[in-house]
Amino acid sequence: MAAADTLELVPGLTAALGQISERLRGVTVQVRAGQASTGAGVVWLRHGLVVTNAHVATASKLEVVLPDGRAAPARLVARDPERDLAALELPSADHEPAVRADARGLRPGELLVAVGHPLGVAYATALGLVHRPPTGGRGPAAWLQADIRLAPGNSGGPLADAGGRVVGINAMIVGGLGFAVPTHVVERFLSRINRGGRGARAA
Amino acid sequence: MSSSPGPLATLSNDLAAAVDTVGRSVVAVHARRRIPASGVVWQPGVVVATHHTIQRDDGITIALHDGATVEATLAGRDPSTDLAVLRVATSAPAAALSTEAPRVGQVVLALGRPGASVTASLGIVSAVGGEWRTWQGGTIDRFVRLDMAVYDGFSGGPLVDAAGRVAGINTSGLARATALTVPASTVSRVAAQLLSRGHIARGWLGIATQPVRLPATLQQSLGAEAAIGLVVVNVEAESPADRGGVLIGDILLAVDGRPVSDPGDVLAALGGDRIGQAIALRVARGGRAEQLTVTVGERPRGRR
Numbered sequence: 325m326a327a328a329d330t331l332e333l334v335p336g337l338t339a340a341l342g343q344i345s346e347r348l349r350g351v352t353v354q355v356r357a358g359q360a361s362t363g364a365g366v367v368w369l370r371h372g373l374v375v376t377n378a379h380v381a382t383a384s385k386l387e388v389v390l391p392d393g394r395a396a397p398a399r400l401v402a403r404d405p406e407r408d409l410a411a412l413e414l415p416s417a418d419h420e421p422a423v424r425a426d427a428r429g430l431r432p433g434e435l436l437v438a439v440g441h442p443l444g445v446a447y448a449t450a451l452g453l454v455h456r457p458p459t460g461g462r463g464p465a466a467w468l469q470a471d472i473r474l475a476p477g478n479s480g481g482p483l484a485d486a487g488g489r490v491v492g493i494n495a496m497i498v499g500g501l502g503f504a505v506p507t508h509v510v511e512r513f514l515s516r517i518n519r520g521g522r523g524a525r526a527a
Numbered sequence: 528m529s530s531s532p533g534p535l536a537t538l539s540n541d542l543a544a545a546v547d548t549v550g551r552s553v554v555a556v557h558a559r560r561r562i563p564a565s566g567v568v569w570q571p572g573v574v575v576a577t578h579h580t581i582q583r584d585d586g587i588t589i590a591l592h593d594g595a596t597v598e599a600t601l602a603g604r605d606p607s608t609d610l611a612v613l614r615v616a617t618s619a620p621a622a623a624l625s626t627e628a629p630r631v632g633q634v635v636l637a638l639g640r641p642g643a644s645v646t647a648s649l650g651i652v653s654a655v656g657g658e659w660r661t662w663q664g665g666t667i668d669r670f671v672r673l674d675m676a677v678y679d680g681f682s683g684g685p686l687v688d689a690a691g692r693v694a695g696i697n698t699s700g701l702a703r704a705t706a707l708t709v710p711a712s713t714v715s716r717v718a719a720q721l722l723s724r725g726h727i728a729r730g731w732l733g734i735a736t737q738p739v740r741l742p743a744t745l746q747q748s749l750g751a752e753a754a755i756g757l758v759v760v761n762v763e764a765e766s767p768a769d770r771g772g773v774l775i776g777d778i779l780l781a782v783d784g785r786p787v788s789d790p791g792d793v794l795a796a797l798g799g800d801r802i803g804q805a806i807a808l809r810v811a812r813g814g815r816a817e818q819l820t821v822t823v824g825e826r827p828r829g830r831r
Contacts, residue, residue, distance in 0.1 A: 334534050336533065337534040340533040340534050340535040344535065432543065432546045432547075432645050432646060432647040433542040433543040433544075433547070433649075434540070434543045435535060435539035435542065452649065453539075453648070455646045455678070456644055456645075456646045471647065471648040471649060471676055471678075473676075485539070486536040486538070486539030487533075487536050500676050500677075501678060
């Protein structure tokens with residue numbers, strides 16, 4: 325809490341932001357496809373399933389750098405360019421997975437935190453807010469739109485709510501707005517893989 | 528994480544609640560091709576929007592927070608402050624207005640409704656200045672610039688302070704590449720005039736001028752304060768200036784006792800409150816200074 329000789333705007337706010345950023349960094353990886361620039365990914369399931377963007381996972385052999393700095397080869401499990409999603413499998417199990425929440429429950433104005441590697445700066449954090457929650461369907465309304473400053477390298481990384489729960493996967497910047505794939509679209513993508521029996525195991 | 532919401536979640540909830548409350552007064556204004564722009568229910572049945580996003584005078588529709596679409600009639604527009612006022616048959620609540628002057632560093636929200644749903648941006652007031660005049664001669668009570676991302680369709684939307692009150696109308700139409708806010712006091716003043724008269728009355732002399740450098744000797748002999756005057760290049764027949772004896776070739780030195788070196792300086796002296804009043808013009812004519820008295824008229828509609 326604020327000491328008498330410090331000026332803190334909202335007591336505990338900065339500390340809470342730091343905690344959320346740290347928690348997100350613990351579930352965020354770097355994804356490298358050959359010589360191409362680095363994108364981000366989110367550990368989705370404990371056994372080592374990582375979700376990223378299809379436009380980040382552009383090779384069948386990918387390298388993932390874990391939050392602790394270890395590098396590991398990852399296998400491309402599935403890829404959906406239309407939803408800009410890809411699922412990767414790590415060789416090792418028991419990774420701390422992201423806590424998730426449904427983006428459809430968000431309201432405009434709620435705070436958001438993004439972690440990624442914008443322009444190659446590993447594990448940078450950005451603060452913004454819900455510009456427009458996803459309302460379903462196709463087109464712009466299908467995305468979680470965020471008033472937040474992102475850059476190439478945030479792609480595939482987490483966008484989280486004020487409780488630190490991942491609500492989307494950052495995918496692109498449109499007219500200055502961050503567009504993220506909402507979590508329910510990610511879940512749908514993963515459940516299709518499971519039904520198709522293409523390697524992803526159930527959580 | 529503890530079960531009690533942390534300060535970040537509390538702030539987040541407060542922001543979303545403010546968006547929800549004020550968002551009920553934020554409407555989508557369909558009056559151009561492409562995406563709609565935004566507007567604010569300023570008083571019951573009256574929506575304020577930006578002039579530059581209303582590209583037609585008829586067939587304007589407004590989408591409300593509850594999804595209803597209603598027709599709107601244009602009560603008037605003021606290009607000089609980039610404001611337009613619409614009359615709408617709706618029970619949508621009017622926004623709560625802030626009477627305080629924005630301060631640098633204040634955390635603010637910008638809301639818009641460029642479609643069915645309300646959208647939000649967060650930022651701070653980055654600069655506040657005194658009264659200023661737009662390039663079209665409109666007077667704006669305070670200069671308010673935002674450090675905030677500006678998105679398509681947000682013009683006409685409200686600037687919302689931390690207390691959930693509307694501090695002004697945001698527009699991208701008054702400056703290039705930056706978001707400015709027309710303060711609530713200016714919006715209320717312009718809206719009242721547009722509702723009662725349909726346009727903003729401005730003073731008018733009926734002259735066209737352009738800046739001219741005064742030779743040092745002339746400046747000295749005239750006792751002129753500035754090295755630049757305004758040479759009169761046109762006087763409209765039967766205009767206030769014509770009746771007051773202004774001639775083509777006169778060099779206008781001062782209006783109402785204040786030196787003029789830019790045509791905008793003349794506009795500044797011709798507010799709507801001066802109509803019908805006598806105003807003193809100091810001119811150089813034939814190398815000598817003369818004083819003329821002109822009764823300010825009202826600028827005809829559609830005239831610059």
